[in-house]
Amino acid sequence: MVEPTGLEQMVCFQLYAASRAMTAIYRPTLDTLGLTYPQYLALRVLWHRGPTTVRELGTILDLDSGTLSPLLKRLENQGHVRRTRGTEDERTVVIHLTEQGSALRTKAADLPAQVACAVDLTDDEFAQLHHLLGKVRASTTL
Amino acid sequence: MVEPTGLEQMVCFQLYAASRAMTAIYRPTLDTLGLTYPQYLALRVLWHRGPTTVRELGTILDLDSGTLSPLLKRLENQGHVRRTRGTEDERTVVIHLTEQGSALRTKAADLPAQVACAVDLTDDEFAQLHHLLGKVRASTTL
DNA sequence: CGCAATTAAGTTGTGCGCAACTAGAAAGGG
DNA sequence: CCCTTTCTAGTTGCGCACAACTTAATTGCG
Numbered sequence: 001m002v003e004p005t006g007l008e009q010m011v012c013f014q015l016y017a018a019s020r021a022m023t024a025i026y027r028p029t030l031d032t033l034g035l036t037y038p039q040y041l042a043l044r045v046l047w048h049r050g051p052t053t054v055r056e057l058g059t060i061l062d063l064d065s066g067t068l069s070p071l072l073k074r075l076e077n078q079g080h081v082r083r084t085r086g087t088e089d090e091r092t093v094v095i096h097l098t099e100q101g102s103a104l105r106t107k108a109a110d111l112p113a114q115v116a117c118a119v120d121l122t123d124d125e126f127a128q129l130h131h132l133l134g135k136v137r138a139s140t141t142l
Numbered sequence: 143m144v145e146p147t148g149l150e151q152m153v154c155f156q157l158y159a160a161s162r163a164m165t166a167i168y169r170p171t172l173d174t175l176g177l178t179y180p181q182y183l184a185l186r187v188l189w190h191r192g193p194t195t196v197r198e199l200g201t202i203l204d205l206d207s208g209t210l211s212p213l214l215k216r217l218e219n220q221g222h223v224r225r226t227r228g229t230e231d232e233r234t235v236v237i238h239l240t241e242q243g244s245a246l247r248t249k250a251a252d253l254p255a256q257v258a259c260a261v262d263l264t265d266d267e268f269a270q271l272h273h274l275l276g277k278v279r280a281s282t283t284l
Numbered sequence: 285c286g287c288a289a290t291t292a293a294g295t296t297g298t299g300c301g302c303a304a305c306t307a308g309a310a311a312g313g314g
Numbered sequence: 315c316c317c318t319t320t321c322t323a324g325t326t327g328c329g330c331a332c333a334a335c336t337t338a339a340t341t342g343c344g
Contacts, residue, residue, distance in 0.1 A: 009253075009254045011268055011271055011275070012164045012168070012257060014271075014272055015157070015161045016179075016183075017203075017204050017275075018157055018279050018282075019157045019158050019160075020301075022154045022278065025282055026154070027302090036329065036330075037330095038329085038330065038331090041158075044151070053293095054292075062163075063330090063331075064331080064332070065295095066295080066296090066331075066333075067330065067331055067332075068293090069293065069294050070294090071330075089292080089339075089340070090338085090339060091340070092292060092293080093292080093293065111151075112151045115151075115154060118281065118282065119278055119281050120277060121274070121277060125274055125277070128274060129153055129274045129278070132271045132274070133156035135263060135267070136163065136263065137156065139260065139261050139262035139263070140160075140166065140260065162332095169332090178298095178299065179300095180299085180300065180301090181299095196322075197322065197323085205300090205302090206301080207322075207323050207324060208302060208325080209300065209301050209302070210323090212299080212300085212324090212325090213299080216299080228322095231309080231310070231322085232308085232309060233309050233322040233323070234323085235322080
């Protein structure tokens with residue numbers, strides 16, 4: 001290690017820089033769909049889970065209502081989702097995909113493959129990276 | 143993998159989530175110093191390199207002037223740095239540490255160790271992670 | 285039951301990131 | 315030497331993240 005900066009520091013910075021670099025790969029395609037990366041993540045959850053409360057989205061994406069509320073409002077204004085009060089528990093707000101929001105799924109279908117191509121890692125390396133990032137998240141969440 | 147989401151996607155999300163989780167570890171200590179994580183990164187560069195132009199900082203941190211200009215202005219308002227026009231090339235702005243800014247270095251000295259402790263990875267795993275993140279950054283920067 | 289404690293979502297305020305643009309200085313070619 | 319092109323910072327605008335707070339609904343304990 002040539003840097004006199006300390007390894008953990010570098011890992012943290014690498015994490016910070018790599019995360020931004022990765023989302024930058026998504027940006028051009030997401031731009032054509034009129035989506036940001038966090039909006040895309042929220043839609044993915046809805047595509048896979050169906051109707052989901054704000055709280056559940058927050059747990060899955062590790063985001064709070066301060067981030068999600070305005071984000072979901074923008075998705076609603078764009079016509080991709082609808083927000084309805086939960087019937088059983090009126091504190092909750094359930095997010096539903098609209099037809100338009102569901103249709104986006106096929107339009108965004110080839111995004112993961114694009115990204116996998118752009119990033120020069122083998123399947124093994126992807127798996128390793130995934131494993132290590134999981135450990136980082138696990139040790140920090142506790 | 144129970145998720146039907148595709149590995150690259152998950153890696154990207156893991157990257158995004160792990161990066162935020164990592165900076166969250168720094169936050170409590172940085173709060174006591176009155177710094178944000180990006181401000182801390184900028185100061186690290188100055189601690190190691192001495193006077194540095196905005197452009198050089200941008201290259202090292204992979205940030206543009208739209209991010210750095212206001213960040214550095216805040217660091218100047220806090221008394222940690224001074225900004226002076228370059229003498230040879232008057233387009234450039236050189237960032238200098240003040241006494242106070244240099245003094246912060248010792249106060250932040252034990253931060254990396256704290257973080258290394260908080261994250262449950264072996265030295266080998268840190269090295270692996272560092273290597274893989276480097277590859278991600280390299281393949282995306284090109 | 286009644287009421288305090290908890291919980292869900294939203295709001296406000298601050299600081300990034302990043303795109304798009306501006307102002308001003310330097311470089312370079314005719 | 316002038317003028318276009320390039321380059322450095324800075325500004326503006328938007329959308330996250332996140333802390334702190336508000337509102338309203340639910341829980342649960344005496």
